[in-house]
Amino acid sequence: MTEDRKQTGALGEKVAAEHLIKQGYTILQQNYRCPIGEIDIVSHDSESMSFVEVRTKRSRQFGTPEESITPAKQAKLIELAESYMQEHGSPGQSWRIDVVAVELGKGDKVTRIELIKNAVT
Numbered sequence: 186m187t188e189d190r191k192q193t194g195a196l197g198e199k200v201a202a203e204h205l206i207k208q209g210y211t212i213l214q215q216n217y218r219c220p221i222g223e224i225d226i227v228s229h230d231s232e233s234m235s236f237v238e239v240r241t242k243r244s245r246q247f248g249t250p251e252e253s254i255t256p257a258k259q260a261k262l263i264e265l266a267e268s269y270m271q272e273h274g275s276p277g278q279s280w281r282i283d284v285v286a287v288e289l290g291k292g293d294k295v296t297r298i299e300l301i302k303n304a305v306t
Contacts, residue, residue, distance in 0.1 A: 193241050193242075193243060193289065194239075194241055196241065196289070196293060197239050197240070197241025197285075197287040197289070198215065198216075198225055198226065198239045198241075200241075200287055200295055200298060201225070201226065201237065201239040201285035201287055201298070202215065202226055204285060204298050204300065205226065205228055205237065205285065205300070208230070208300060209230055209231065210228040210229065210230045210235065211228060211229055211230075212226060212227075212228045213227045213228055213229065214226075214227040215227075217265075217269060219265065219268050219269070219272075221261070221264055221265060221268060222261055222264075222265050223265070224236050224237075224238075224262070224265050224266070224269060225237055225238055225239040226239065226285075227269060232279070233278070233279035233280050233281055234270070234274065234278055234279065234280035234281075235280070235281055235282075235283050235302075236262065236265065236266040236269065236280065236281070236282045236283070237282075237283045237284070237285055238254065238258075238262055238282065238283075238284050238285075238304070238305070239284075239285045239287065240253055240254065240284060240285070240286050240287065241287040241288075241289065242287075242288055242289070243288075243289050243290075245288070249286060249288075250284075250286035250287060250288060251284050251286040251299075251301060251304065254284065254304070254305070259305045262282050262305050263282065263305060266280060266282055281302065281303050282303070282304060282305035282306075283300060283301060283302050283303065283304055284300075284301045284304035284305070285298065285299070285300050285301070286298070286299045286301065
């Protein structure tokens with residue numbers, strides 16, 4: 186991954202976390218890592234535990250940020266969430282996978298941010 190992509194991703198995650206807090210979420214952990222991969226943001230709202238995948242793009246040349254989540258990525262996110270819940274969750278606790286799509290314009294200005302609840306089922 187190029188340095189520019191890393192910076193874009195980090196900025197997107199920062200903006201997404203701020204957006205989630207404004208939406209009433211509590212951030213429990215960012216960049217949770219385990220042997221199978223990484224979850225960008227682990228949080229909860231008044232309803233349930235939420236595992237958040239953040240997708241950030243600077244253009245729509247290859248589609249919107251949320252369109253970049255392939256079926257393989259969806260399966261991996263489910264596996265990651267299940268792994269986290271086995272390690273940190275409580276029995277019967279509800280959870281879901283949300284996506285935050287972030288689009289950036291010139292000067293890293295946020296041109297769109299959208300929270301998509303239950304994006305991966």
